[in-house]
Amino acid sequence: MLPSTAERVPSHTAAQVNLRIREQTIASISRCAASGAGAIDQHLATLDREWDIERTLEANAAGVALLGLGLGVFVNRRLLVLPALVAGFLLQHALQGWCPPVPIFRRLGVRTANEIDAERYALKALRGDFQALETGAAATVNPEKALAAATR
Numbered sequence: 001m002l003p004s005t006a007e008r009v010p011s012h013t014a015a016q017v018n019l020r021i022r023e024q025t026i027a028s029i030s031r032c033a034a035s036g037a038g039a040i041d042q043h044l045a046t047l048d049r050e051w052d053i054e055r056t057l058e059a060n061a062a063g064v065a066l067l068g069l070g071l072g073v074f075v076n077r078r079l080l081v082l083p084a085l086v087a088g089f090l091l092q093h094a095l096q097g098w099c100p101p102v103p104i105f106r107r108l109g110v111r112t113a114n115e116i117d118a119e120r121y122a123l124k125a126l127r128g129d130f131q132a133l134e135t136g137a138a139a140t141v142n143p144e145k146a147l148a149a150a151t152r
Helices: 016-037 037-049 053-074 076-097 101-107 115-127 141-149
Strands: none
Touching: 016 037, 016 053, 016 115, 037 115, 053 076, 053 101, 115 141
């Protein structure tokens, strides 16, 4: 059975690496909370530019595949195996959430989109973005308000 999209990378990452990433996220949220709304706004902008594991893997795979293609055409045809290996690794990553570069990127602190989003929504909650939403049994469902708060 294939792992869920949200869990496929963390489930193939060493527990201590996942813990370190989580601790760094909590420390970042704490620093922003202590520094105020301006720091939260600035850090949210930084999070918008942060590359997740998928983007990092895709960019590196494309670079290695192009390098292998160029070397295969101009240096030695045997090097054409490199783009084929990259394609196989990308397929393996898409299905399982693991391929050889993933542990390296994770140890370097590259996070999943869900991990980045968790930090983003924690900061938005601290900033008060969700206070305007009613909760509880008497709450009126207002999808527009919910979406506006989530994407602010």
